[in-house]
Amino acid sequence: MNSDKKVLVCQDMDVRDSAWYWDKFFQILMLVSGVSAIFLIISIFFFITKEGFSFFFEPFSFREFFLSSVWRPTSLSNPSYGILALVIGTASVTGFAMLLAVPFSLCAAIFISEFASGRVREVLKVLVELLAAIPSVVWGFIGLSIMNPLIIDLFDVPVGLGILNSGIILGLMAAPIMTTIAEDALKAVPDHYREAAEALGATKWQVTFRVVLPAAKNGLVAAILLGIGRGFGETMAVLMTSGHSINLPTSPFDSVRALTATIAAELGETAVGSDHYRALFTLGILLFLVTFVINLTADIVVKGNKRH
Amino acid sequence: MDSVESLEFAIQVDKLNSWYGDFQALFDVDLEVKKGSVTSLIGPSGCGKSTLLRSINRINERLGSYTRISGTIRILDHDILDESVDLSQLRKRVGMVFQRPNPLPLSIRDNVLFAHRIHGSSKNLSKREEERILEDSLRTVLLWDDVKDRLGRDARGLSLEAQQKLCIARLIPLKPSVILMDEPTSALDPKGTEALEQMIWTLAGEYTILIVTHNMAQARRASTESAFMLLGKLVEKQNTGDLFLNPIHQQTADYIEGRYG
C-alpha cells in the first residue's frame, strides 16, 4: 500500500485527479466551518459582555447588585438591581433538585450498568433516553397541572408552586442526563477489574462498591456537576413551576424566582440599551460564568480520570 | 478435617462437558490433580485449557446462560457444581491468577488485603494484624523488599512481573486450597518468567497449583505432573518426566515435538 503510493508519486508528481480536488474541497470546507464556529462564539461572547459590562460602569453598585435582595428594575422613581434573591432562588431550586436527582441517578446508573442484564438493561436505557427527550415546557406543564394540585392537597398549602415543585421537576429533568453520563462512567471501568474481584470471591455488591465505584469516581463527579449545570441553566420549567415571585425563601413551599426565569420573562419588555436591559445581560454573564466553571470543572475531573 | 488430610486429590474433574452457545469446548474431560502438587496443562491454542480452568472456580459463569456445563468437579471432595455452593466461598478456596496481570485499581496494600477484608468475618481487624498479613503475603511472593516503601501507591504502576506477583500475593491471606494459573507468565519477559516460576515452586506443597502454559520448557521445569489437551479432550496425564520422554499417545508426541505449534 505504502510503496504503491510512492511509485505513483514518483511517476507523476503533479497529477491532480478528482480525489485530490475532493480532498482539497473538504479541507477548505472544514477550515471555513471551524473558523466560522470560533468566530461566532467569540462574537456572541463579545456581544453579551459588551451589553452586560457597560452596566458595571453606570448605575451599578457592586454591593447592591450582589447583596441586595430588592430586584425592582421597572420602578420609575427608585429602580433597584439586587440579585441576591434571584441567586438564592436558583440555588435553592437547583439544590433541592440535586438532593433528589443525585441519589436517584446514581442508583439508576449502578443498576443499569452493574445489575440489569440483557433485555431489562436495553428497556431501561431507552426509557432514560425518552425521559431526556421530553421538552422543558412539557415538564413545566406537568409541574403546573399535576404537581401543583398534588402539593396543595398533600401538604395543605395555599399554592403548590415553589421550591418543592420546581425542585422535583428539575430533578426529574436532570436525572436522565446524569444517569446516562454516570452509566457511561461505570461502563468505562474495564471488565477485568470486575472479573479479578469476583475471582477473589467478591459479591456483586462488593465488586460495585469496592472496585467499580472508586474506579469510576471522577466520571460520577462529572455526571453530578453536569447535572448541576443543567439545573442552573434550565429556564422554562423553572419559570412555570417556581411561582416566579421575588422572595428569600424560608420553607420548601415558598415560591422563588430564578436567574434564568428573570431574564426570560423580562428581556422582551425592556428598551434596548436601558439600564434594565443591561442589568439582564449582566445576569446572563453571571449564568454563563457559573455554567462555564461547572462544565470546565467536570471536564478537568474527567481528564484526571483518564490519566491511568 | 481428618478425611481432608488423607485425601490424595485436591481437584477431581469427571466427565466435564462445556459449551459456549452451540459450540462444545470440552468433551468428557477427566482430570485428577494431586494435593500439593504443581500440575501443568499444556496443549495448542484453543484446545480448551482456559475453559477447563475457568470452570473450576466457576468464573466462566460470568458470561451468563450462554455457557453451559455438565459433569462433576470436586474440590477436596466437595461437589462445587452443586446448586447450594456459594460462589464467594468457592473462590475463597480456589484462587485464580490470570494471563494478564490484573491488579485492582487500588493501592498495593489494598490489593493484597482486598480478599482478606471481603471475607473477614470480624469487620474491625486490627491494623497490626492487617500489616502482618500484608507483609507475610508480600514476602511469600518475594515482593516485600521491592514494594515495602510504597505500599500506598497504585498497584497499576508496578512492573508487569511485580503486578503478577501481587496478583498471587492477594490470594495468600485466604489460604486457598487450590490456585489456578492461566498462562501467568505469558505477559512477562524471560527474566520475569524465570523469577515467577521460581516463586511458584516455593508455593508447591502448601498449595495445589494447576497451571496452564504454552511454554513446554516451563511445564517441564515447573511441574510434577503434566496433562495434555487437544481439541477439547484431555489426551493424557502423567508425571512430567514421563509425559515428555515417553508419551503414551501419538498426538502428545506430535505436540511435544512441535508439530502443532
Ligand SMILES: Nc1ncnc2c1ncn2[C@@H]1O[C@H](COP(=O)(O)OP(=O)(O)OP(=O)(O)O)[C@@H](O)[C@H]1O
Ligand atoms: N466466550 C467464548 N465464546 C465462544 N467461544 C469461546 C469463548 N471462549 C472460548 N471459546 C472457544 O472455546 C475453545 C476453547 O477456548 P479456550 O480459551 O479454553 O482455549 P485455550 O486452550 O485456553 O486457548 P489459548 O491457549 O489460546 O488460551 C476455543 O475454540 C475458543 O474459540
Ligand SMILES: [Mg+2]
Ligand atoms: Mg487460554
